Each structure stands twice: as structure tokens, then as C-alpha cells.
Amino acid sequence: MSAAPATPSGSSAALYECVIAHVRSTPLRHAFHHRTYLWWVDLDRLPVLPRPLRPLARFDPRDHFGGGADSIRGGLDVFLAAHGIDLGGGRVMMLAHARVFGYVFNPLSVFWCHDRSGALVCVVAEVHNTYGQRHCYLLRPDEAGEAEVDKEFYVSPFFAVEGRYRMRLPLPGERLRLSVRLDDEGGRAFTAVVRGRRRPATVPVLLRAAVRRPWSTLAVWAGIRRHGIRLLLRGLPVQPRPQSAPQKGMPS
Template sequence: MSLNDPAHLPDGPSPGRADAAAAALPADAAAAALPAHADAVLPGPWGAVLYETRTTHVRAEPRRVFRHRGYLWLVDLDRLPRLPRPLRPLARFLPRDHALHPGTADVRADLARDLAAHGLRPDPAGRVLMLTQARSLGHVFNPLTVYWCRDAAGAPLCTVAEVHNTYGQRHRYLLRPDAAGHAEAAKDFHVSPFLPLDGRYRLLLPEPDGERLRLTVALELPGGRAFTATVSGTGRPAGPAALLRAAARHPFATYAVSLRIRAQGVRLWLRGLPVHPRPRPHSRPRPGEAVRR
């Protein structure tokens, strides 16, 4: 499912060991979310939350488990953190790192442009939260960025999953999750050379509260579940102490994500897994996709 094919999955994802913990989220998780109205401010001196995270990738065939730790930011697109100058090398939020449309100077406007093209017109007074890695030490790579969009009254409007691959391409999936955050999407963007460009994603993306984070993305192929990724973490209000602690515990975090993904690819290639060629880039990006050469 792309931005022009919203869908939801009321029954939730099929069970699997890798995402059992995510599937066990309490039914009232949405009620524990941060205040949703437009005037609410995220906690901390910078109005943001830092989550120290553990990411787990499980490939079914051949069986392989890959884990790494890092940290993610939860920010309000209308109130992006402004760090003191000495700390800015550790975290910057630049439009070019997230916007899909060239020349866009505002991530929220870029996102609203895509949603409006597909029949959704976000209220300017509605809050949009973004979960992402910030640019750190001159580098950023986000395999997954998630946006939670609400209307001016605080009611959920949609969720957007923005996927980046190692070829410099980006793609957005528009989701209409149920109250617990379950959604489904047809895969239509090339991510891994070791997985085909088909199948369906089953996702669990509840809007996080300020204390815990739990996300699941699973790829289902005709023969069964091929891949599952989970992200879990604990949050604390973002400020100088929290950022320095996270950066010290996970140095060069954005570089490490890129290197680990490539290293895993080399290991799979050495094991003789067939490679699915990358589709030719479109001369013009499809709605919801940016092509970087």
C-alpha cells in the first residue's frame, strides 16, 4: 500500500515469536499516549522525547536474527528542538533529510502536500509527531520514520510510515490504523536486494507515550512470514543530559545503522542468497516516492 491506497487491519497482525511482545500491548495503550491536542507540548526543555532503543530483525529463511541498539527522537513538527550551538553537531533536523519534494523548506508542508493529493487535508492546527533519527555528526540514515497525524481536536487522522533504502530512495505509506495501531500495506518499494518486491506488510505502530515505544513491521509473502522488525525502547524528556547520555552510550549511531545493514547484506550474499535486482528508477517520482540518484 502506498500513499494512494490507505488501508487498515482491525484484527491485528498474525502471531509470530519476533513480534509477540508488540502484539501484547495493552488494549488501552492509546489512552496512555501523550496529550494529543494542538497546544500540548512534549516534555522536557526541548519539547521532545528521546528513546533509547533496541531493534531486532528476524529473517525466516535462512533463519537469521540481527539486533542493534541506538536512540530515536519523538518531535512535534511545529516545535522542532532548537539545541544550544555546542550540541548541534549531535542532533539537527533538516528538511532535506525528510522531505520528499525537492526544494521543500518545511517537513510538515511536504507531508501535507502528499496527503492532500490523496484526499486528506490535515488541519494546520492538528499536531503531527515524528519519530526519527536526527542528523548527527554530519550523517543521517532512517530505515523507518513514522508520522502520527491528528486533527485540531486531537482525534487521529492517519499514520505515515516513511521508508528509506540504502540506495538513497524514500517512500511513504499512508496508513489508517485501528485504535491499537494495527495496519496493513502492500509492499511496493524496494528495500532489500534479498527480498522480492511483493507481499504485504503487517504493522503495529501505536502512537508512543513519553515512556515506552514498541513498533513492529512484518513482511508476509505467499509462503508465510519472511521478515519481522521490532523496535522497543524507553523514553525520557529530551535535554542536554539525555542527549549526551544517549550519544555516549551509542556513539556514531546513524553511521552504525548504515554499516550494520550493509554488513548483514554482505553476510547474506556470502551465504548464496539470490539477489533481486533493484527496479529501474522512475523518471518522475510516483506519489509518495522520491528518487535520489
């Protein structure tokens, strides 16, 4: 039997070992953090693992955008075309969870979209809630990677669909440093911060990450639910979910 290759095919792939922190400021203060790992991949050169390890990472077009395209890149191109953007085949890098044992939950997937010359055209922030819905924000970050956009999507049951996001999404390097802040009439309401260190996407690195964080994406979903229950027990009122919220698999 031949030995498995040391590196999955897909030369641009990397892993970020991350700490994700959430801080709710109003009306109750609540903070928590969890550890996970995220994939950094070129949408045109997605990594392919040795067959025995494929349950540990799969990138499925059903998990992003409209869910009906033949590829994640195809779904992104349809979304961008609806906003009058054509990358001309330029490179797109994605930061997201992959499916692990057939399951994935991505609270936030980020796509850095470049044109043929390599210039950054836009960033797409795709948000998923625990109700199986998703929504995409088209961003035009400044040189520091910062952008603002009105909140348009029901995410937490404890926040209404109002306010404005301030996102800091610089292109990741050896270090990953992202943040999303929600401001409402009362000021800063919520902040999420992602910090991570880049690792090569080799088989040994993936195996170590999988052993440390088994069912990593399910653990993220369960953690969000667990902290939601704690907030309910503390008496935080639930905001009604809008009936017109985007349906699962529909780009917005």
C-alpha cells in the same frame, strides 16, 4: 559564559533508547539486533539545541518526503494533500533519527497525524533504503495501531517488491513498541521490532546517548550493509532492483 540550558527549546521533544531487532525467516533464517536512540518530536515545535551541541541533532527537510519543502511539516502536508487529506493545522508527531555530524539514515520514520480536535487521522510510514531512495505508506491504523498495506518499494536486495506488510504502530508513550512484518507467498518472511523507553530530551540525556552511540545513524547504515554481506556469503540470491523505483527525494 552562561551555562547551557538543561532542556533544548521544543517542549514536546523526547528521546527513546531503543533496541531494534530484525528476523528473516525465509529462505535463510537470519536475525540480529542493534541499539540506538530515536527522537520523538512535534513537527511544529522542533527542538533547537544550544549552539555547541547542534552537530548532535539536526532535523533537515531534505531528509524527508520530496526534500524540497521549507520544513518537514511542509513536505508532509504536500504528501497528504496529494492523497486528499488536510489536517487543518493539527498536530504531527515524528519518530526518527536526527542528523548527527551532518549524516542521517532512517530505515523507518513514522508520523502520527492528528486533526485540530486531536483525533488521529492517519499514520505515515516513510521507508528509506540504502540506495538513497525513499517511499511513503499512508496508513489508517485500527484502535490497536495496526494496519496492512501492499509492499511497493525495494528495500532489501534479498526480497522482491511483493508481499504485504502488517504494521503495528501505536502512538508511543513511556514505552515504544512498534513492529513491521512482511508476509509473502511462503508466509512470514521478515519481522522488524522496535522497543524503547522514553527519556526527556535534556542536554545530559542527549550527551549520554551520543557518548554511548556515537555516529548512531551511520552505525545503523553500516550494520545493514554488514549483515547484507553475510547473507551474500551464505549464498542468498539478490533480487534485481526495479528500474522504476522512486528516485531520491520523490514522494510516492
